[in-house]
Amino acid sequence: MNPLPVVLGHSIAHQVVFVGPFGVGKTTALRAVSDTEVVNTDVASSEVTAEAAAQGKTTTTTGFDYGEWRFPDGARVSLLGVPGQDRFEAMWDVTIARSSAIVLWVYGDRDPRLLECAKWLNALAQRKAVARLAVAVTRMPPDAPDAALTPYRELLERYHPLAPVITADPRRAADVMQAITMALTSPYGAIERQ
Numbered sequence: 001m002n003p004l005p006v007v008l009g010h011s012i013a014h015q016v017v018f019v020g021p022f023g024v025g026k027t028t029a030l031r032a033v034s035d036t037e038v039v040n041t042d043v044a045s046s047e048v049t050a051e052a053a054a055q056g057k058t059t060t061t062t063g064f065d066y067g068e069w070r071f072p073d074g075a076r077v078s079l080l081g082v083p084g085q086d087r088f089e090a091m092w093d094v095t096i097a098r099s100s101a102i103v104l105w106v107y108g109d110r111d112p113r114l115l116e117c118a119k120w121l122n123a124l125a126q127r128k129a130v131a132r133l134a135v136a137v138t139r140m141p142p143d144a145p146d147a148a149l150t151p152y153r154e155l156l157e158r159y160h161p162l163a164p165v166i167t168a169d170p171r172r173a174a175d176v177m178q179a180i181t182m183a184l185t186s187p188y189g190a191i192e193r194q
Contacts, residue, residue, distance in 0.1 A: 020105035025170030034067025
């Protein structure tokens with residue numbers, strides 16, 4: 001009979017939290033890279049827009065999604081996706097305070113996109129989040145020039161001036177891994193409105 005190994009503590013090196021508006025792709029991004037089966041708290045949503053329903057988005061996260069990803073060097077990263085609606089913001093408080101890094105997923109194809117981005121940056125600032133941060137802009141045209149990210153970068157300068165802004169498709173594992181890596185290697189600092 002083999003004895004059970006004794007493990008003290010846990011072997012998670014980092015915790016990355018995915019935040020952003022409803023339907024932006026946080027759960028999809030987590031599923032794209034997780035090395036473990038994703039645990040989620042999705043339920044049928046009463047707030048599904050016609051646009052979201054057309055894209056197959058009929059559920060919402062009510063607690064948080066959980067998965068794990070390994071760096072090539074073997075370091076384990078826990079991934080948490082939080083709900084996008086204000087009514088579930090208690091989960092933001094629970095997860096953001098313990099995060100190593102935050103990936104803010106925002107839309108690149110909506111009219112209120114900068115207002116949504118500012119809303120999330122304000123939510124992080126109100127929680128006095130001190131973390132590494134990257135902003136991943138979704139649903140950008142494939143041929144969009146880098147200059148299309150300028151408004152996001154200008155907005156971000158008021159909250160976390162050295163945080164990177166990238167385009168990313170939450171369905172593509174390579175894009176999600178880039179967002180995670182950029183968040184974990186970005187400068188550490190307070191997210192605050194200046």
